[in-house]
Amino acid sequence: MLDTTFDPKATEPRLIAAWDKSGACKPDPKARAAYCIMIPPPNVTGTLHIGHALNNTLQDVLVRFERMRGKSVLWQIGLDHAGIATQMVVERELARSGNQTRRELGREEFLKRVWAWKEQSGGAIVNQLKRLGASADWSRERFTMDEGLSAAVRKVFVQLHRDGLIYKDKRLVNWDPHFETAISDLEVVQRDVKGKMWRFAYPLADGPIDGVSEIEIATTRPETMLGDGAVAVHPSDQRYANLIGRMVRLPISERLIPIIADEYPDPEFGSGAVKITGAHDFNDFAVARRHGIGMFPLMDTKARMAGDYVPQRFQGLDRLVARDRIVAEIEEMGLLRGVEDKTISQPHGDRSGVVIEPMLTEQWYVDAPKLAITATAAVEQGDSVFTPRQWEKTYYEWMRNIEPWCVSRQLWWGHRIPAWYGPDGQIFVAESEAEAKTVAKKHYGADRPLTQDEDVLDTWFSSALWPFSTLGWPNDTPELKKFYPTATLVTGFDIIFFWVARMMMMGLYFMKEVPFKDIYIHALVRDAAGAKMSKSKGNVMDPLELIDRFGADALRFTLAAMAAQGRDIKLSEPRIEGYRNFGTKLWNAARFCQMNECNWWEEFDPAQAKQTVNRWIIGETVKAARAVTTELEAFRFNEAANALYRFVWNVFCDWYLELIKPLLNGEDEAAKAETRRTAAWTLDQILRLLHPFMPFITEELWERLGEFGRKRDRLLIQERWPDLAGGLLNPASAEEIEWIIDLVSETRALRAQMNVPPAARIPLLLVGADEATCVRLERYQDLIDRLARLEYSTSADAAPEGSVTFVLGEATVALPLDGVVDFAAEAERLAKEVARLDSEITKTQAKLSNPEFVARAPEEVVDEHRERVEEFTTQRAKLADALARLRAALNPMH
RNA sequence: GGGCGCGUAGCUCAGCGGUAGAGCACCACGUUGACAUCGUGGGGGUCACAGGUUCGAUCCCUGUCGCGCCCACCA
Numbered sequence: 029m030l031d032t033t034f035d036p037k038a039t040e041p042r043l044i045a046a047w048d049k050s051g052a053c054k055p056d057p058k059a060r061a062a063y064c065i066m067i068p069p070p071n072v073t074g075t076l077h078i079g080h081a082l083n084n085t086l087q088d089v090l091v092r093f094e095r096m097r098g099k100s101v102l103w104q105i106g107l108d109h110a111g112i113a114t115q116m117v118v119e120r121e122l123a124r125s126g127n128q129t130r131r132e133l134g135r136e137e138f139l140k141r142v143w144a145w146k147e148q149s150g151g152a153i154v155n156q157l158k159r160l161g162a163s164a165d166w167s168r169e170r171f172t173m174d175e176g177l178s179a180a181v182r183k184v185f186v187q188l189h190r191d192g193l194i195y196k197d198k199r200l201v202n203w204d205p206h207f208e209t210a211i212s213d214l215e216v217v218q219r220d221v222k223g224k225m226w227r228f229a230y231p232l233a234d235g236p237i238d239g240v241s242e243i244e245i246a247t248t249r250p251e252t253m254l255g256d257g258a259v260a261v262h263p264s265d266q267r268y269a270n271l272i273g274r275m276v277r278l279p280i281s282e283r284l285i286p287i288i289a290d291e292y293p294d295p296e297f298g299s300g301a302v303k304i305t306g307a308h309d310f311n312d313f314a315v316a317r318r319h320g321i322g323m324f325p326l327m328d329t330k331a332r333m334a335g336d337y338v339p340q341r342f343q344g345l346d347r348l349v350a351r352d353r354i355v356a357e358i359e360e361m362g363l364l365r366g367v368e369d370k371t372i373s374q375p376h377g378d379r380s381g382v383v384i385e386p387m388l389t390e391q392w393y394v395d396a397p398k399l400a401i402t403a404t405a406a407v408e409q410g411d412s413v414f415t416p417r418q419w420e421k422t423y424y425e426w427m428r429n430i431e432p433w434c435v436s437r438q439l440w441w442g443h444r445i446p447a448w449y450g451p452d453g454q455i456f457v458a459e460s461e462a463e464a465k466t467v468a469k470k471h472y473g474a475d476r477p478l479t480q481d482e483d484v485l486d487t488w489f490s491s492a493l494w495p496f497s498t499l500g501w502p503n504d505t506p507e508l509k510k511f512y513p514t515a516t517l518v519t520g521f522d523i524i525f526f527w528v529a530r531m532m533m534m535g536l537y538f539m540k541e542v543p544f545k546d547i548y549i550h551a552l553v554r555d556a557a558g559a560k561m562s563k564s565k566g567n568v569m570d571p572l573e574l575i576d577r578f579g580a581d582a583l584r585f586t587l588a589a590m591a592a593q594g595r596d597i598k599l600s601e602p603r604i605e606g607y608r609n610f611g612t613k614l615w616n617a618a619r620f621c622q623m624n625e626c627n628w629w630e631e632f633d634p635a636q637a638k639q640t641v642n643r644w645i646i647g648e649t650v651k652a653a654r655a656v657t658t659e660l661e662a663f664r665f666n667e668a669a670n671a672l673y674r675f676v677w678n679v680f681c682d683w684y685l686e687l688i689k690p691l692l693n694g695e696d697e698a699a700k701a702e703t704r705r706t707a708a709w710t711l712d713q714i715l716r717l718l719h720p721f722m723p724f725i726t727e728e729l730w731e732r733l734g735e736f737g738r739k740r741d742r743l744l745i746q747e748r749w750p751d752l753a754g755g756l757l758n759p760a761s762a763e764e765i766e767w768i769i770d771l772v773s774e775t776r777a778l779r780a781q782m783n784v785p786p787a788a789r790i791p792l793l794l795v796g797a798d799e800a801t802c803v804r805l806e807r808y809q810d811l812i813d814r815l816a817r818l819e820y821s822t823s824a825d826a827a828p829e830g831s832v833t834f835v836l837g838e839a840t841v842a843l844p845l846d847g848v849v850d851f852a853a854e855a856e857r858l859a860k861e862v863a864r865l866d867s868e869i870t871k872t873q874a875k876l877s878n879p880e881f882v883a884r885a886p887e888e889v890v891d892e893h894r895e896r897v898e899e900f901t902t903q904r905a906k907l908a909d910a911l912a913r914l915r916a917a918l919n920p921m922h
Numbered sequence: 923g924g925g926c927g928c929g930u931a932g933c934u935c936a937g938c939g940g941u942a943g944a945g946c947a948c949c950a951c952g953u954u955g956a957c958a959u960c961g962u963g964g965g966g967g968u969c970a971c972a973g974g975u976u977c978g979a980u981c982c983c984u985g986u987c988g989c990g991c992c993c994a995c996c997a
Contacts, residue, residue: 418926422926609959
């Protein structure tokens, strides 16, 4: 006998082990149709947060669903080496344990420590994914720094370089002074900070012109003035027309710089003149390039003032310190023309949080604009389809404005760039040092020492190859053939640019096919204020703690049920609790079945069921199965979950199990046996349908129920999805049972309104009921009595003197007057109902008398309206009659 | 500045042109009955606002107001 509740804590670990041991999560070699999902590889430093929980729940739902549908399913699992994040963690660890710093250790030794860290503490998230119930083939786990994946990275780099799609360039990059590395545009976040704007006067070098002796510029970053190469004004700006081409003497540096004309300055803003600092500002860089203006770098890798263009007294100062000193000097020189407070949006490193400096450095770039062309076209042609569709716009928007992708990072942890330099700086890009040497020898005609590029690649470079590198590429493996292009990508919108777009580019370039057919973009799980959950904000909900408290099934079902399209998820505990209760409800329904010997019977053929109630539930089950299937195919997880919730609780538990109680306790052995088997069959279907969402409780029930009926020879995870073949829907049975449900519901409402004590049966007389109704009432009298505690009798005659009649379902009911009824309240209710019906009838008739409606609305809609009028009119007549009688009874003087 | 989205019951939210929905909360009644992690019933909404399209709009279009996100930029 089952306990009264399911115990997730005791059960989950056992089932995780059982699934793994069964091999059920490996692709089925016999199945012809392939289905593959690539996990968005979590960072090796990561721990499971609620976003992972959502993301992986949805993937697991799909994976279990498709597996049960008989496909050969590969859920490719793995981890990302997460360059900056991991290096940060290990460096912090070193600092905490009083070790040497990264630089003191040296590159080789530091990397050893990182690998050691990875072996020990990395990948904790893998076990946490298992706790969530993820049914992946764990034996195929990959890591972006695996030898195989690293080889793929090298091959891709070399190939793209050979094709001219990777190149080295000296230009302005986003520089993170904390990690001392370049980062890509995407890794920069703009934040508003309070700042100031200063106005400086730059004196004209050759004295006053037309009485003007200086030109005023505005800056929020005075320290960069040391690197000014020009002052720009708009060509149409009359104020400066006569100054264009003149020189100004840059204060402090005493360099002479020209006044140039360019479209960039906005004459409306400030003085209309802009200082041009090509080495420290992206806009200025463009202007300087256009005009061949010199660039003067002012900072070292830690963003301290340094270099030839920085006077001795500022050398080594932090740029903010230098800023104050420069402003002071300008003021002393009498050239400060004003200061005002100003909110500035400042770039920050998304990992380091420090202010990013634009710096002039040499880096490796991927020609993203070129690769984006096919990647954009693929979505336009529908080779890959976003769900929800609106994300395609976001994708296009970015792809059409894409900048070259800076892929080199001045870090140690990552894929080292496969480029070697000869003594004269000649670059040899090759898949290995040996290969580079061979090429170099040919180039130089002799062996020359080569040094490898110090830099590593952006983490997202290897992630971009994930859909094919994990399948064995560049080798032509059977997996690659079978699973590429993959079926569905499930991910959050926050990494559409970082990851999805780049996988599209790389996949299309190297595989000539899109990496995935469907891209399902889910919402972000946010905190109550609608903010992104983040460790730094301290607003995270820990999924593992939620699993401890409510069980993994409850968390999974909640996430799936809330994964509606188009809105962020605000997770609430009461909701999880509610779905935990749903599990308990299912558990107890199974317990009821077990107590009543509703045991699994393999030979049971639902098509042969005779009892109306059984035929009805079989039809309802098929309807539910179809709904769940359709919704899942369209990635409407919430709809699928809701359909299941309603079917299990409101149909199976609330009605079916109640309706069969008399049969199970009755004398008709044939009916009893059929009912037991039908109940078992239905429960069996429910377990299958629910399994993708709640794998633990369903698997456990599957096994436990099997202990009593026929023995199960397979785990539920290996079972097949319910057969959706038609022929099981039985309209007649459905109509009859729905009639009972209506009757019971309405009678119950009536009882409540009449304030009848719960134990009391009340006699009701049906007046003028037709024969079919009488037969039905007769047949289901016990049931109706049980469920509503009403004893009906029927009469073909009119209602007895002094009783009130009213409508119940399709029957007219007479209520003897000596009850405990609040007639006034009842009269009010009836009057309200009559009024409602009147307005409905008027409304519907108005529609019907509109010739356009009749002509143009679909036929079935018009018919529906006609029926509605008829139905409402009959009902209204009955109610009005009852109301009249009631009023008469209330007021005998009439 | 450009783009995307959201305003539906007290709360959290579904809703795929055809009589407005769920869960929670609330009120009433109910417990030796598979389940109090429960059951039955009930109250509660001019679907943000204004126009338009349509026989018919919560749904499509336009505008307004409020809120959120993304991208770019502010010398």
